[in-house]
Amino acid sequence: MKNSMHKRQAKEVDNSGFSPNSAAEGSRLLNKDGSTNLRKVGMGILQRYSVFHTLLRMSGTTFLFLVFLFYTTTNILFAFIYLALGIENLHGVDVSTNFITNFTQAFFFSSQTMTTVGYGHVAPSGFIANAIASIESFLGIITFALVTGMFYARFSRPKAYIKFSENFLIAPYKEGRAIMFRLATYKNNDLTEVNAEVTAAIHHMEDGKRISKFYPVPLEISRINSLALSWTCVHYITEDSPFWLMTEQELRESKVELMVTIKGFDDHYSNTVQQRTSYNHAEMVYGAKFESMYHRSETNNITEVNLNKVNAHVPFTFANDLETA
Amino acid sequence: MKNSMHKRQAKEVDNSGFSPNSAAEGSRLLNKDGSTNLRKVGMGILQRYSVFHTLLRMSGTTFLFLVFLFYTTTNILFAFIYLALGIENLHGVDVSTNFITNFTQAFFFSSQTMTTVGYGHVAPSGFIANAIASIESFLGIITFALVTGMFYARFSRPKAYIKFSENFLIAPYKEGRAIMFRLATYKNNDLTEVNAEVTAAIHHMEDGKRISKFYPVPLEISRINSLALSWTCVHYITEDSPFWLMTEQELRESKVELMVTIKGFDDHYSNTVQQRTSYNHAEMVYGAKFESMYHRSETNNITEVNLNKVNAHVPFTFANDLETA
Amino acid sequence: MKNSMHKRQAKEVDNSGFSPNSAAEGSRLLNKDGSTNLRKVGMGILQRYSVFHTLLRMSGTTFLFLVFLFYTTTNILFAFIYLALGIENLHGVDVSTNFITNFTQAFFFSSQTMTTVGYGHVAPSGFIANAIASIESFLGIITFALVTGMFYARFSRPKAYIKFSENFLIAPYKEGRAIMFRLATYKNNDLTEVNAEVTAAIHHMEDGKRISKFYPVPLEISRINSLALSWTCVHYITEDSPFWLMTEQELRESKVELMVTIKGFDDHYSNTVQQRTSYNHAEMVYGAKFESMYHRSETNNITEVNLNKVNAHVPFTFANDLETA
Amino acid sequence: MKNSMHKRQAKEVDNSGFSPNSAAEGSRLLNKDGSTNLRKVGMGILQRYSVFHTLLRMSGTTFLFLVFLFYTTTNILFAFIYLALGIENLHGVDVSTNFITNFTQAFFFSSQTMTTVGYGHVAPSGFIANAIASIESFLGIITFALVTGMFYARFSRPKAYIKFSENFLIAPYKEGRAIMFRLATYKNNDLTEVNAEVTAAIHHMEDGKRISKFYPVPLEISRINSLALSWTCVHYITEDSPFWLMTEQELRESKVELMVTIKGFDDHYSNTVQQRTSYNHAEMVYGAKFESMYHRSETNNITEVNLNKVNAHVPFTFANDLETA
Known part of the structure; x- marks a missing residue:
C-alpha cells in the first residue's frame, strides 16, 4: 500500500485531547453515543463514580x-x-x-x-x-x-435529541467527492445557531508502529441558523483535505474515524446543548447520495420530515474514481 | 411581473437551516410563535415526542x-x-x-x-x-x-416574554424606505445585551418552479445594551438590501417572510433567553410609521410604557413611491 | 451656562436601549438596584406581571x-x-x-x-x-x-452579590482626573472573568428642550480575571471622554447618570451572573480618593477585606481645577 | 541574590484581580481548592454569609x-x-x-x-x-x-471534577525547559472545549518592600477539544516567559505562585464548568518528567486511564542547567 499521507497537505491538529497512541488497534476513540471509549481506574469507585x-x-x-x-x-x-x-x-x-x-x-x-x-x-x-x-x-x-x-x-436535563445517519457517505459534490453525513432533531424541539465540528483520526505507520494522527475536517457550512428540517454536513475533499486522493481501499485501511460534535441553542431549555458521535471506517459507504427526507404534505399544506429516512441513500458510481496505485 | 431579483445585489445565505423548497406554496416557514411550521414523522411517537x-x-x-x-x-x-x-x-x-x-x-x-x-x-x-x-x-x-x-x-423556565408588533411596516427612513417592526418586554423583567437577527425568505421563480431564497436582513442597530422601553428594529432598504427597488406589489407577490430571532440576557434567570417570530407578506403595512408607546407620567415623574401600543402606527404616503414597471 | 458639549469629542451611542426623552426631568433611568425606572401599562396585570x-x-x-x-x-x-x-x-x-x-x-x-x-x-x-x-x-x-x-x-437563583460604593468620585489619576467607583463581592463567593460596562446619560439642551445623550464610558481596566478583593473601576477623563473639561458645576447641571453593568462567572452556580446599578449627579463626590479596604491580618497571616469600607474615601483638592467659564 | 527580573521581557498584567500587596509574606493568594485566601469582614454575618x-x-x-x-x-x-x-x-x-x-x-x-x-x-x-x-x-x-x-x-450543581497533579514540574521541553502540570477528569464525565489559563504571581523587591507582580503564563496548547485522557499543560520557558533564565534557587526565592483556571463544557449538565487551583513554590519539582498515566488494556481492547498516576513523575537532570550568578 502506497502511503497516501504523502499526497496530503492537510495540517494536523494537536489539541484533539487524544494522543497518537491512545486507541488500541481497531477500536474507536469515541463510542457511537459520543462517550469516550476508555476506562478510568485508580481512586475509590465512590470518588470516581458520579x-x-x-x-x-x-x-x-x-x-x-x-x-x-x-x-x-x-x-x-x-x-x-x-x-x-x-x-x-x-x-x-x-x-x-x-x-x-x-x-x-x-x-x-x-x-x-x-x-x-x-x-x-x-x-x-x-x-x-x-x-x-x-x-x-x-x-x-x-x-x-x-x-x-x-x-x-x-x-x-438539557439534551440535544439529535438523530444521526448511521453511515457517512463518500458522495459526489461539485466536480469531485465529499464526505457527507446527515442529522435531524427528533423531538418537538428546535435548535438555533447550530455548529458542527469534525475531527478525523487517521491511522498511520510511523517507524513500524501504528499511531493516530488528528486532522480538522472543515465543512462547507459549519453553522446554521436553525436546525428545523435536517442538515447534511458536507466536507468537500479538496487539496487541503486530509482525505485528498485517498482511494476507497486506503480510506478503509487508514481506519479513519470521524469525531463529530454538534452544539446549538435549545429554546425550550434556554440552554446550549451538545451531542457527539463518531463514524468509523466500517460505517463508510463509498459512492452514495442521501435521499431527501422531507416532502410537502398534500393534505394540510405542511412540510413533513420523515425521521426514519435520516440514513436513506442511493448508490452512485464515480465516473473516474481514484485507483489505489 | 418583472422579476425584481435582477435589481438586487444582496447576497443569499445558505445556512438558514431551511431549504429552497421546504415551504409549501403560501404557507410560512416559522409560525407566529417562533416554532417551525413542519411535522416530524417516522420513529415511535414516544421517542419523537417530549x-x-x-x-x-x-x-x-x-x-x-x-x-x-x-x-x-x-x-x-x-x-x-x-x-x-x-x-x-x-x-x-x-x-x-x-x-x-x-x-x-x-x-x-x-x-x-x-x-x-x-x-x-x-x-x-x-x-x-x-x-x-x-x-x-x-x-x-x-x-x-x-x-x-x-x-x-x-x-x-427562562423565557423572553417579548411582545412583538403584529405588523411590520415599510416606513420612511432617512432619504428612503425601511422595514420596521417593534418589540417590548411585557413582564416586570429587563433584558440586557439584546441581539436581533433577521433573515428573509423570498419566493422566486426558477425554471418555472417556485423556490425560496434566503437573505440576511441587516439592521441599523442589531444590538442594544438594555431592552427597557421598546425597540424599533430598522432595516434600511439600500442597494445591498434584498428589498432594493421592490414595489409594494412585488413585495406581496414575493411572499416575503421575515424570520426574527431576539436573544438577550435576563438577570432574573441569569440566563440567555431567546424568542423567535416571523412576519409574512400578509402582515406587511406599506407606508406607515410607528407611534411612540411611552410617555412621562405627570403624576409621579416616571416613564410609562403602554404595551397595548406596541403595534400602533399611522399611515404615511411616500412622495415618490416606486411603481411596478 | 456655557455648554460644555462643544468641548467634547466623545462619540454618542444610540444603542443604550433608552431614548433621548425617556427620562422625566430630574429622575433617573436606572434605579439604584439596577432595575429600570419605568412603569409598564396596558395588557392585563396577570399577563404583564410575573x-x-x-x-x-x-x-x-x-x-x-x-x-x-x-x-x-x-x-x-x-x-x-x-x-x-x-x-x-x-x-x-x-x-x-x-x-x-x-x-x-x-x-x-x-x-x-x-x-x-x-x-x-x-x-x-x-x-x-x-x-x-x-x-x-x-x-x-x-x-x-x-x-x-x-x-x-x-x-x-444565581446572583452576583456585589456591593457598590454609594458614591462615585472625581479623583486624581495620572496627570489629571478620573471617575472612580468601587465594588466588592460580599458573600463567600468569588467571581471570575468579571466585566464592567459603563454608559453615561448626560442632559443637554437642544432647541430649548432637555434631552438625554448617551456616551460610552471606557474604563482603564474593563475586565479582571478574578474579583477577590475589591475593584476600583477607573474612567480616565481624557479628550475622548464625554466629561472632558467639564467643571464640577457643569457635571452637576448636566444631571449626569452613570449606568453600570457588572458581569462575571460564579463558580458556585457555574453560571454567568450580572448586577446593575446607577450613579446620578447627586451621588458624585468631586475631589476625593478611595481608601484601601483590605489589610494583612497580623494574627493569622490572611488578607482581610473590610466590606464596610467600600465607600470609604478622603477629600482631595485638585491643584489646578477647572473653572466654569 | 541577583534580581532575575532584569533578564525578563515578560509583560506584567494588571487585571489579575489581586493587588501587588494583597498577600501576606509567604502565604498564597489562591488556596489549593481554588478559593481565594482571604477573609471578608464588616457587614452582618447573615448578609455576608451565603x-x-x-x-x-x-x-x-x-x-x-x-x-x-x-x-x-x-x-x-x-x-x-x-x-x-x-x-x-x-x-x-x-x-x-x-x-x-x-x-x-x-x-x-x-x-x-x-x-x-x-x-x-x-x-x-x-x-x-x-x-x-x-x-x-x-x-x-x-x-x-x-x-x-x-x-x-x-x-x-455543575462541577468540573478535575484532579490536578500535586506538583508542577520544571521539565525538559524542546531545546530547553518548560513548566508542566497535569490534570484529568475523575468522574464518568467528559469535558469538551476545555480552556486553561495560568497567571503567575512572583514576589519582587521594590524599595525594600516585597510586592507581587502578575504575569500571564501562555501555554503551548491552551484549548483542547475534549478532555478524555489527561492533559499536560506546558508553558515553554522562552525569552518572553516571566521565568526566562531563572535558576532553581531564584524560582524558590521568588515565591512563585501559579494560579490555574480550567473551564470547559460538561455535556451531562449542558453547562460550562470551571475549576481553579494554585501551585506555589513549595510544590515545584525542579528537573522531572511526567510518566504516562494511560495504557491499552490487553484483555478488552480499551484504553485505561490510571487516576492515581496523575502526579507520577521521574527525575531528570538538565545537561547544562542555569546557575545562580
Missing part, C-alpha cells in the same frame, strides 16, 4: 424500578427490625404464631410509616418501636425528597 | 387540570381494585348493598392513601388490601414528586 | 410570611366550608352550640388534611365531607409542591 | 447529619412545648408521673406531626395543642421542602 450522572443517564423504567426496589427493600429491612424488637410493640397488630403473618403486618406498618400515610390502625407503642418509626418516617421523607430532585433533574 | 416539553409549554390552567384529572382517574381505578378485592378488606367501611355507596367509600380511602393523609378511620386489612394500599401510597408520592419537579420547571 | 419573578425577588421573611398566610387563609376558608356542610359530618368532633368551638375544630381538621398529617381522631364522614377533604388534601400537596419549587428557585 | 453556598459545599454526610440534627432538635423543642402546655392535651398518651416517660411520648407525637405520618393513636386535644400541632406540621412540610430543594441543588 451517582448523580448514573441515575441521570439510565432509562426512565430502570430508574423507577430502582426506586421501587429501594422502597421494598427498605420496608423488608424495617419489618425485620420491628419483628426483632417484638411485634407486640406495634399496637393494633394481630400477633400470630405464624412468622409470615407477623412479618407481613410489620412490613405494611413499615410502608405506612415510610410513605407517612400513617393510618394508625397499627401504631408504635413503647420507646424503641416509636424511635424506629420516627427514624423511618424521617428516612422516608428524605428518600422521596431525593427522588423528587432526581425526577426533576432527569426531566429537565 | 412529554416534558409538552407539559412545560401548556398553559398553567391546562396543567393543573391534567394533574387533577390524573388524581381523580387514579383514585377511580384504585377504587375499582379495592371493590374487586372485596370492600370488606377496608376496615371501618360501612359495607352496603349499594354499589355507589361502596364505590364512594373505596374512592375516598384511595384518595386518603394517595395523598398520604391516611386518617385511619378506614384502613386496609389483610394482605392484599394492604399491598395495594402500599403500592398506591408509593405511587402517590412518586406522582407528587413528579408534579413538584414540573411546577418548578414550569415556573423557572 | 408572579414567579415577584416571589423570587421578595425577602425570605416576606416569602415565608406569605406562605404561612396562605396556609392560614386556606384553612379558614375550608373550616367555613366544613361548617356550612354541617360539623356533624366530621366524625370525632365534639359538636357544640358555640360557633367558635365548632369553627376551631373544623379549622384544625382542615389543617390536618392540608398538611396530610391526618391523625384521624377527626375524620370526614359521608360523601360531601369526604369529597371536600379529598380536594383539600390534593390542594395541600399541590401547594407545598409549589412552595418546594419556589424555595429551590429562591435559593439557587 | 447559607445556600455553605450547605452546597459541605460533604454529603455532614449535610445529612445537619438535617437529622435539625429534625431531632426541633422535636425536642416541640416536646417541651407540649409538656409545658400539659401532656394531658395529647389525647391517647399514658400520662405518667415520670418526666422521661411523658417527654418521650411528647417527642414521638412531635415527630409524627412533623413528618406528617400522624398515626393518630396520639392526637392533639383542645385549642392550644391543636394550634401547636398545626404549626408544627406546617413547619415540617416547609423544612422538608427546603431539604428537597437543597438535595437537588447539591446533586445537580
